[in-house]
Amino acid sequence: MPSLLGVRENRKISAGNLLSCANRLENLHLGKNEPVVPVPDLDKIIHQSRPIFYKRWFLWFHKEASPTDWIVAVATVFIALSTLAQVCVTVYQWREMHAAGFQADKMIDSANKTEAAAEKSAHASRDFADTAALINQGIQNAVDKLNTQASATTRLATNSENANKYVMQADRPWLGGVLSVADFEVGKKPTFGLIFPNTGKRPALVSLTEYRFSAYGFFPPAPDKAYITDETPSTDIVVPGQSLTASQVADTPLSQPEMDLIDAGQLTYFVFAKVEYRDIQSKNFYWTHVCWRYMPKMKTPSDNGFRNCKEYNEAK
Numbered sequence: 001m002p003s004l005l006g007v008r009e010n011r012k013i014s015a016g017n018l019l020s021c022a023n024r025l026e027n028l029h030l031g032k033n034e035p036v037v038p039v040p041d042l043d044k045i046i047h048q049s050r051p052i053f054y055k056r057w058f059l060w061f062h063k064e065a066s067p068t069d070w071i072v073a074v075a076t077v078f079i080a081l082s083t084l085a086q087v088c089v090t091v092y093q094w095r096e097m098h099a100a101g102f103q104a105d106k107m108i109d110s111a112n113k114t115e116a117a118a119e120k121s122a123h124a125s126r127d128f129a130d131t132a133a134l135i136n137q138g139i140q141n142a143v144d145k146l147n148t149q150a151s152a153t154t155r156l157a158t159n160s161e162n163a164n165k166y167v168m169q170a171d172r173p174w175l176g177g178v179l180s181v182a183d184f185e186v187g188k189k190p191t192f193g194l195i196f197p198n199t200g201k202r203p204a205l206v207s208l209t210e211y212r213f214s215a216y217g218f219f220p221p222a223p224d225k226a227y228i229t230d231e232t233p234s235t236d237i238v239v240p241g242q243s244l245t246a247s248q249v250a251d252t253p254l255s256q257p258e259m260d261l262i263d264a265g266q267l268t269y270f271v272f273a274k275v276e277y278r279d280i281q282s283k284n285f286y287w288t289h290v291c292w293r294y295m296p297k298m299k300t301p302s303d304n305g306f307r308n309c310k311e312y313n314e315a316k
Helices: 004-010 015-030 042-049 053-063 067-171 256-264
Strands: 178-182 191-197 204-216 236-238 243-249 268-279 285-294 306-308
Touching (some): 191 204
Antiparallel strands (some): 191 243
8 A cells, every 4th residue: 555655755646545545544543453644734735736727627627517617617718708809809909099099190290291391382482472573573674674765766766767868858959940031022932941950969860841831811720731741751860059951932922912911910921840850869759840920010121020920839
């Protein structure tokens, strides 16, 4: 029979060994002839022989647990697992919320930075707009100055052009008209000499000279329509200081009745002439019209009595 010392040495005592030890103790108490063995310290033996937690739990369930205990145990395990799962979910949610809060903080920080950048951009835009407005104002001022200069240049050019015109006009050729009369008497054919002096500063290219003379009861309405025109008009160049001359003799002599009507003022003797010419340099076209009428009271041995008319004395 193994001793309790052997059990102590093994340091592992099962429930069956404890039961056997108890039976032996009971036999001794009843007077059976078995050697008395010193009773060991049961608390110490039970403490040393106590199985680990999960083995005790298994032995209890295996020998003493009822179905209700099983249900309670399973429910407890389920509740523990549910609690553990809830704890895990809560921890996960807390971590997600913490991460979300961190992301929200980052988003808020990013939004603040974006707002600051937008504000800086707005300030920069306003500064740029102000600068652009100043630039536009400067450009407008420059354009206004350029327009003023352009206007001044235009006026200067116009003035220069007008001055050139005035110079050209001042230096242009000018042909006037001078009349000489001979044999303006009864019974004679009057002779009219026409002199066109160039009093200008450039030569004149004369292209046409025309004249007519006769006694009229009134001033003719269209002197140009009754000129004696040369079918082949000659051209001539009249330089400044020189004159173009032409003469014409009347076809019939003056009669006494005609002279009496002229002296009485019922008829007026007119001489018309015109000359057309061009400026050799500028090619501009010019003309001169002249008119003379006979005034009997003005006639003297040294004065032919012809004076300029009020009409038709004009030039271009």
